[in-house]
Amino acid sequence: MPEQSNDYRVVVFGAGGVGKSSLVLRFVKGTFRDTYIPTVEDTYRQVISCDKSVCTLQITDTTGSHQFPAMQRLSISKGHAFILVYSVTSRQSLEELKPIYQQVLAIKGSVDAIPVMLVGNKSDETQREVETPEGEAQAATWKCAFMETSAKMNYNVKELFQELLTLEKKRNMSLSIDGKRSGKQKRADKLKGKCSIM
Amino acid sequence: MERDSRNEKFFSRKRSFTFGAYGGRPEPLEHSILDILDSPTSETKPFLSAGSNQKVTELFEIIEKLQSQLLKIGRDLPLILPPKLGGYWIDPPLQKFAETSPTSSHYGLDPETYDIMERDSEATYYQEFFRSRYHHSFTAVDPSLGPLLLSVCLEEEEKRLRVILRMRECSMHGVFSVSLFPNIPSAVELAKMLCDSVTVLRFDVVSYLKAPDLITAFDEHRMSPNFKFGVLYQREGQLTEEDILCNNEESEEFQEFLSILGATVALQGFTGFRGGLDVCHGQTGNDAVFTSFHGREIMFHVSTKLPFTEGDTQQLQRKRHIGNDIVAVVYQEGHTPFLSDVIGSHFLHCFLVVRREEGCSSGLLQVSVTAREDVPPFGPSLPDPPIFTESSLLREFLLTKLINAEISCYKAERFSRLELRTRSSLLEGLQAELSTRSQCMIGDSPVSALSTSEGMRGVTEGSGGFIENFKRAIRVRSNSFDTLGGPRKMGGVPLPQKPKAATERDGESELAYKPPEPSFPPTDNLGSTEVKDHSSPQENT
Numbered sequence: 001m002p003e004q005s006n007d008y009r010v011v012v013f014g015a016g017g018v019g020k021s022s023l024v025l026r027f028v029k030g031t032f033r034d035t036y037i038p039t040v041e042d043t044y045r046q047v048i049s050c051d052k053s054v055c056t057l058q059i060t061d062t063t064g065s066h067q068f069p070a071m072q073r074l075s076i077s078k079g080h081a082f083i084l085v086y087s088v089t090s091r092q093s094l095e096e097l098k099p100i101y102q103q104v105l106a107i108k109g110s111v112d113a114i115p116v117m118l119v120g121n122k123s124d125e126t127q128r129e130v131e132t133p134e135g136e137a138q139a140a141t142w143k144c145a146f147m148e149t150s151a152k153m154n155y156n157v158k159e160l161f162q163e164l165l166t167l168e169k170k171r172n173m174s175l176s177i178d179g180k181r182s183g184k185q186k187r188a189d190k191l192k193g194k195c196s197i198m
Numbered sequence: 199m200e201r202d203s204r205n206e207k208f209f210s211r212k213r214s215f216t217f218g219a220y221g222g223r224p225e226p227l228e229h230s231i232l233d234i235l236d237s238p239t240s241e242t243k244p245f246l247s248a249g250s251n252q253k254v255t256e257l258f259e260i261i262e263k264l265q266s267q268l269l270k271i272g273r274d275l276p277l278i279l280p281p282k283l284g285g286y287w288i289d290p291p292l293q294k295f296a297e298t299s300p301t302s303s304h305y306g307l308d309p310e311t312y313d314i315m316e317r318d319s320e321a322t323y324y325q326e327f328f329r330s331r332y333h334h335s336f337t338a339v340d341p342s343l344g345p346l347l348l349s350v351c352l353e354e355e356e357k358r359l360r361v362i363l364r365m366r367e368c369s370m371h372g373v374f375s376v377s378l379f380p381n382i383p384s385a386v387e388l389a390k391m392l393c394d395s396v397t398v399l400r401f402d403v404v405s406y407l408k409a410p411d412l413i414t415a416f417d418e419h420r421m422s423p424n425f426k427f428g429v430l431y432q433r434e435g436q437l438t439e440e441d442i443l444c445n446n447e448e449s450e451e452f453q454e455f456l457s458i459l460g461a462t463v464a465l466q467g468f469t470g471f472r473g474g475l476d477v478c479h480g481q482t483g484n485d486a487v488f489t490s491f492h493g494r495e496i497m498f499h500v501s502t503k504l505p506f507t508e509g510d511t512q513q514l515q516r517k518r519h520i521g522n523d524i525v526a527v528v529y530q531e532g533h534t535p536f537l538s539d540v541i542g543s544h545f546l547h548c549f550l551v552v553r554r555e556e557g558c559s560s561g562l563l564q565v566s567v568t569a570r571e572d573v574p575p576f577g578p579s580l581p582d583p584p585i586f587t588e589s590s591l592l593r594e595f596l597l598t599k600l601i602n603a604e605i606s607c608y609k610a611e612r613f614s615r616l617e618l619r620t621r622s623s624l625l626e627g628l629q630a631e632l633s634t635r636s637q638c639m640i641g642d643s644p645v646s647a648l649s650t651s652e653g654m655r656g657v658t659e660g661s662g663g664f665i666e667n668f669k670r671a672i673r674v675r676s677n678s679f680d681t682l683g684g685p686r687k688m689g690g691v692p693l694p695q696k697p698k699a700a701t702e703r704d705g706e707s708e709l710a711y712k713p714p715e716p717s718f719p720p721t722d723n724l725g726s727t728e729v730k731d732h733s734s735p736q737e738n739t
Contacts, residue, residue: 016474017518036512037542038521040612065522065545066426066474070419071620078623090515092481 014085016064022151081115115167116144277566336401345629426473428520434532460489473497
């Protein structure tokens with residue numbers, strides 16, 4: 001499918017098995033599967049309304065493998081926002097994000113104006129290798145936002161994407177997944193011209 | 199390219215029967231296997247399709263039935279069984295397996311015929327034949343073919359024209375004798391000689407100093423001398439992914455087999471191709487199997503050497519490496535067949551299964567191959583019977599077969615679709631960048647045009663173009679020479695640099711195409727303000 005100019009492209013990066021696909025599927029389809037099936041690349045599209053016009057939120061779920069470097073670079077150069085996922089049960093998965101972050105930096109030049117979220121997934125697990133303050137410290141070093149999530153327990157998943165869109169400075173965007181907004185929120189949306197899923 | 203197509207032609211006849219995938223008539227042995235699989239035990243569910251949670255007891259019933267049935271025929275179980283729903287080919291085919299006997303005449307055991315396929319045989323042509331010679335490149339956007347990038351080189355001593363036409367789907371390369379033409383043909387004519395679908399009426403010349411670097415990087419974006427393969431250890435009675443991935447002990451025979459594949463290396467501080475393994479903190483185990491083979495570095499993800507996690511049935515720390523490989527080797531001990539789709543992964547497209555023949559003092563090793571049905575057949579062909587006695591011969595065969603398997607797997611739909619999209623986008627970006635920068639260089643285009651191409655960054659040559667800027671820079675400096683009364687090294691525009699050797703890090707060529715880094719022309723303190731006005735770094739988009 002050709003990419004439209006008004007697509008808002010979010011790219012999800014991270015090592016193999018950290019839960020990238022689980023986070024995306026939990027957000028897009030509301031489902032979770034226990035079995036790990038490594039992804040090559042999948043793209044999900046969701047129509048959102050923005051300033052009375054329609055645009056598409058395009059989420060690219062990338063591979064955790066090192067097999068296609070050119071594809072990774074292309075995803076970065078075309079992406080508008082980035083989610084860098086590690087698993088709190090694996091210190092190695094946080095280490096593996098470092099070259100990815102460096103690549104985003106090299107291709108985009110700077111991440112100051114680009115929404116980037118560092119995400120510690122599998123926060124429901126007890127066998128932690130990365131504590132919350134360590135994740136926060138890494139996010140502070142990278143000058144990006146931070147959040148811990150659990151795709152399994154559906155914890156902080158909607159909030160992750162909401163926060164990511166809030167970080168976008170060039171467009172005034174917002175998500176309201178379930179449509180249950182207060183009158184106050186609706187008025188604020190009208191005033192600010194924010195986006196919500198149709 | 200020739201070798202590639204030769205391989206495909208030669209091996210196309212070796213494509214074997216796939217259950218449920220083709221309309222051919224199965225041989226009697228296949229009938230008997232299908233009959234067993236269709237018996238009530240397995241009737242309700244597809245035969246161990248990926249992700250199915252069939253009970254182990256059911257699986258053993260199936261195997262027992264298979265074993266008893268096949269033993270009646272007088273044969274052991276085959277190394278590989280296809281999923282009931284098909285979708286995989288097996289070599290040698292099951293009917294051939296029934297006929298295999300150690301007394302059959304051998305053929306195909308000649309390492310001289312073991313050709314390693316090239317993933318992109320023409321990728322280095324530009325670097326090899328064009329960059330060292332005077333040449334021109336041209337760009338155009340064809341209404342039907344999309345972006346085109348043509349490179350033309352006159353080889354005067356050989357009196358011939360060498361041409362490369364890069365299109366979305368592929369690159370075409372041709373060599374034409376100059377004597378064929380009364381006058382040197384135009385770019386359009388040359389493009390049409392290579393591809394008659396070209397309808398564009400004119401090409402624009404590329405006049406950007408860094409163009410050769412960008413073109414080389416695009417041409418070679420798929421090239422890598424590194425490979426990573428999974429190694430699974432399957433013991434008697436192990437049928438499920440969980441069983442296979444939970445093995446921890448390595449038998450002497452398995453260790454011996456690993457030594458055929460390569461050397462066991464300590465990962466801590468390892469400096470070769472690491473294939474995604476941790477060489478600093480020991481998070482992916484202490485050892486791995488590594489080898490160099492005909493100028494290629496190969497890292498094996500051996501399941502038993504990757505970290506074992508107590509209580510994790512999926513063994514995620516193992517599967518996250520092996521499941522992200524495209525090809526894997528399965529070493530079997532015992533007579534339990536390997537089921538083609540037992541490992542759930544979008545990556546794994548091919549398995550080479552090796553089984554030690556029991557009761558043979560010399561240690562005969564039998565080999566079988568299975569791959570998804572959209573993976574084209576690849577060489578070297580299996581000997582008949584597919585049995586190896588010499589480990590050096592087996593090593594040569596297996597490593598060649600593994601490399602060719604991966605290259606062949608890239609032609610499968612899942613990978614080829616992504617590769618086409620990647621190539622198409624890269625070419626689009628490259629064409630736009632070369633076109634825009636060339637216009638800036640000759641002063642045809644305002645600076646702002648550079649920011650239109652997404653992800654494009656770098657220095658702008660100024661609204662007056664390269665020549666105008668150069669004149670201004672010289673004017674500024676010549677004024678300052680008068681006041682200083684001495685020569686100074688002139689900054690100006692750097693000469694085209696030779697590309698740095700591609701440094702490989704984890705399979706990633708540093709030369710691979712990416713938007714250029716912002717570069718600042720060297721300026722002296724004197725007159726720097728005037729130069730700055732015309733060459734400020736481009737804003738990132």
